[in-house]
Amino acid sequence: MDEKTFSHRDEPPKDEERVGERVTIRDVAKQAGVSVSTASKALNERGRMTAETRDRVRQAATQLGFTPNALARALVSQRSFTIGLLTSDTYGRFTLPIAAGLSAAMADRGVSVFLCAVGDAQDRIDINLRAMQEKCVDGLIIAGKRIDRRVVRDLPPLGMPVIHVNAASAEGEIGFVPDDIGGARLAVEHLIRLGRRRIAHISGPTNFEAVTLREQGWRLALDDAGLLLPGPASALPGEWSEAYGFAVGQRFFDRPSSERPDAYFCGNDQIARGLIDALSFGGVCVPADVAVVGYDNWELFAAATRPPLTTVDMCLTDLGGAAGLTLLELIDGKPVSPGVRRQPCRLVVRQSCGTGSAGYARPQMGGKPEEERQPIGSSTG
Amino acid sequence: MDEKTFSHRDEPPKDEERVGERVTIRDVAKQAGVSVSTASKALNERGRMTAETRDRVRQAATQLGFTPNALARALVSQRSFTIGLLTSDTYGRFTLPIAAGLSAAMADRGVSVFLCAVGDAQDRIDINLRAMQEKCVDGLIIAGKRIDRRVVRDLPPLGMPVIHVNAASAEGEIGFVPDDIGGARLAVEHLIRLGRRRIAHISGPTNFEAVTLREQGWRLALDDAGLLLPGPASALPGEWSEAYGFAVGQRFFDRPSSERPDAYFCGNDQIARGLIDALSFGGVCVPADVAVVGYDNWELFAAATRPPLTTVDMCLTDLGGAAGLTLLELIDGKPVSPGVRRQPCRLVVRQSCGTGSAGYARPQMGGKPEEERQPIGSSTG
DNA sequence: CTGAAAGCGCTTACAG
DNA sequence: CTGAAAGCGCTTACAG
Secondary structure, eight states: OOOOOTTOOOOOOOOGTTTSSSHHHHHHHHHHHOOOOHHHHHHHSSSSOOHHHHHHHHHHHHHHHHHOOOHHHHHHTTTOOEEEEEEEEESSSTHHHHHHHHHHHHHTTTOHHHHHTTTTHHHHHHHHHHHHHHTTEEEEEEEEEOTTTTTTOOOOOOOOOOESSSSSTTOOOOEEEEOOOHHHHHHHHHHHHOOOOOOOESSSSSSSHHHHHHHHHHHHHHHTTTTOOOGGGGGEOOOHHHHHHHHHHHHGSSSOGSSSSSSSESHHHHHHHHHHHHHHHHHHHHHTTTTEEESSHHHHHHHSSSOOEEEEEEEHHHHHHHHHHHHHHTTTTTOOOEEEEOOEEEEEEEEETTTTSOOOOTTTSOOOOGOOOOOTTTTOO | OOOOOOOOOOSSOGGGGGGSSOOHHOOOOOOOSSSSHHHHHHHOOEEEEEEHHHHHHHHHHHHHOOOOOOOHHHHTTOOSSSSEEEEEESSHHHHHHHHHHHHHHHHTOEEEEEEOTTTOHHHHHHHHHHHHHHHHHHHHEEEEEEEESSSSSSSOSSSSSSEEEEEOOOSSEEEEOOOOHHHHHHHHHHHHHOOOOOOOESSSSSSSHHHHHHHHHHHHHHHHHHHHHGGGEEEEEESHHHHHHHHHHHHHHOOGGGGOEEEEEEHHHHHHHHHHHHHHHHTTTTTTTTTEEEOOHHHHHHSSSSSSSSEEOHHHHHHHHEEEEHHHOOOOOOOOOOOOEEOOOOOESSSSSSOOTOOOOOOTOOOOOHHOOGGGGOOOO
């Protein structure tokens, strides 16, 4: 089990150096011939000392394979370098990108993150909240599935900074959510740039704030371009499903040709897919006849659509990272103003809008770069 | 920020009880009028003492809102009640169910789990492995995307128990993976029970062990029923994509009617979906003419398929929970034999196989063939 | 039954 | 520049 180097191991092991036991700073100090406090300072770049001494300690540490005990350090420094991620999304559509971004940003700074998948059960929430307190996390990220719902209804005073991500936050709290208005604008402006003029919008249920915001973005972009059609009828809120997109696509043919949209901005990728299926089935060519933009950049849908879907990516990974960084500032006592931050989305251009004349293509257009092209959904292996 | 109760707060706060500071066991002891060691024992149900004393301590603890400091406890008990989850799957298809199951099972036992999303970058792996050691986790779960790939190629001696989940493990290690052979049998036996006789198999690339195993299960089930067709041609390995399923579905019509399968067992849900689309598009009715079973129970696909897909669920949540429990045993020093455990899958019956004669129907099964006879696009959801 | 002491592995003033 | 001492918040033998 142990494959420690055999060099420098001539003397019989003293009690502090018992084989299999973890090597502590005492071992390092002894090996380097200094006191424990000096060893500590040397290892932590603190205080002044001879370069020679510092080096000797460092050498001893690597030689012995010293790993500092973060628990002990946390106990004295009152800082555990851990944070908690409490998420209600056990399915993972939103949480995993957020968690991955958070985890990566934190790992670089020596901070580890506890995952608490609580779903919606209040007792799970309580248990995990308590665990986080016992474990002395420095702060907490609370992540949800909807920007208009709180994950924890009555958050008790935790005595630590908290940031809400992709979820609702109350007055005085700090929240990070995707900028839905901006994301929608990205999509619609892209369509306009490509020469589309009759741009319809299909989306999910209106009781989602995201639906309202994306519709606003759509409207604003159209208005800016002087393309806003009269009447509210052109926005079609419905369901988040493929079936709904399909149904709308079928209704496309009920309208006289002159009234048919030449583009659709969809509230999510599933709707876009259903829509494209219906249009294609009806003999309409996407993107030649009708352009389609989705929302979410859910690879699985976006890449499987024929043609591959141009769609808005909410950059949830960045969102997680940004939230984590701000949490760190809070932990460091830096002043951070409350309120919700709407983080920018980005448009991923594939082929469902054609190229038009804008020359908007990116190198990776029509697909993600190789590295990201994983065997998604490849059921295990 | 602090909303401590105001009762029992008459005396001016002593230095150990400064407002805003966390209350420690010393505070509890003082409040209860006992020593710290007695307080500790009372709170931990250890040693013998008057019920009266124990109660007094407990009361003081709740009154003061005492939360034990797990860091301090870990330092002395050499047990942190934390484990690490290192996962290469940043997309989340497999990790999140596993993580959720693990997290839930551990939370019930006071164990918290660190999430380390490392992707495939070796430096991320190293950083996170080191962080887990510094944080003194009691054990590590390493989760992957494929049962035939190691997540960490050369795992250094960590000095802590490790369990591999949904990933390859080496001789002498412990692994938890879904039972692919069993899962396949579940699917095929279901089809047989429903009266299907010519059951084809479509799956992903043959360099996936999962593909090989599922094919084995398919073959075994057929053989048991005396339905094994001669020649290896009836297994069609290809890609994990919808496009591949669609392509196979199209080839269905190239064969003479007498040679056409009356059922397909698909290696994943995406293939199944593509297949169903192609069959429906060609006028074949699913399940009346051809039954289809998928694999993964990826809700998004399984529920969106027309008709909703009967599919194999790998029970990844259970897998995560089971792995965690075994890790706990390892941590407790209990003997656990090495090797890989293949955990059972379960069949989720929806409507893509019809009811047949086996009386296997559930209330929502058995849609009218007419309703199900829909063009390709209707396979939205 | 209860408490004083030592110690988990570190860091941090404070002396020398 | 270096080290002895105290202490972070707890638990665990060991005395009383």
